Amino acid sequence: MAELTEVITRDGSFSLKSAFYKENFHSMQGALTETKVKFINPSDLERFKNKSLNVLDICFGIGYNSALLFNTLISQNSSVNWYALEIDKKPLEYTLTNEYFKELWDPKILEIYNSLYRDNMFEDQFFKCNILWGDAREEFFNIPASLEFDLIYLDGFSPQKCPQVWTNEFLSKVSQKLKNFGYLITYSSSAAVRKTLKNLGLEIFSIKPNLISQKSWSQGTVAIAGFDKKKYQGNLYFETLSKREEEHLFTKASIPYRDPDLNFKAEDIIKERLKEQSISNLVSAKEWRERWE
């Protein structure tokens, strides 16, 4: 699995490149910037000031998303019950030895990450943290059944490279763990992922591009469970899907990734989806792209 090399992204923050997945852990625009724009800003963490929340971080990796989350929670006196799923311990080894990374955060975060590496858990008055090492599709079932989450971060490699964590079946299990008005947040704007989440009954929003990424049409997706329009106060960082994004959900690109018993290999998930796309009557994503670009 491992075969990782360090890369420095454009905002100066370090990240990793995986030879196995042939993909970087973060966009070259900036690992730290990406965490902020795609995960932390849309999380609306102010809601939890002086309160407690439950968070699930799927594909923990180097741990940027949770480090910035924890940093923010410390500054606003929140407490957290946190779970993470990750198949490979190696990225956390890089985190714990990278001087740049260490200097970014409150020392408490390194204390937590060292404990996660050593003991798979950390606990004090404000933080109750557990990391489950292994395939997220299996380890997911070791999360206490009664626990529901306010926030779920989904940060796997892209659906084409790592479809296992983007399938209809996996997302169905994951979305059942959201509290009412809980947010599932991902950097992915894939039509297949969005359509799947929509079909599972979640309300879908698009993360707005920031100043640096103005050319891209979306920075990801926020899917809200048990959405009630009357109680919704709006969010600065995400918005309802544009016409262009809605139309994307009616193309062949919206055909879901499937993994009926949550144990298919990546290549089989991709192969089955290609078969389904080849017999579908939906318009091609190419036609959609030509209309909008």
Ligand SMILES: C[S@@+](CC[C@H](N)C(=O)[O-])C[C@H]1O[C@@H](n2cnc3c(N)ncnc32)[C@H](O)[C@@H]1O
């Ligand atoms: C894009 S990186 C995550 C970046 C991360 N959130 C961060 O802040 O550094 C994807 C991560 O997914 C992990 N991964 C890949 N397949 C997985 C699986 N089936 N279950 C759990 N983790 C998986 C990889 O080991 C890698 O660390």
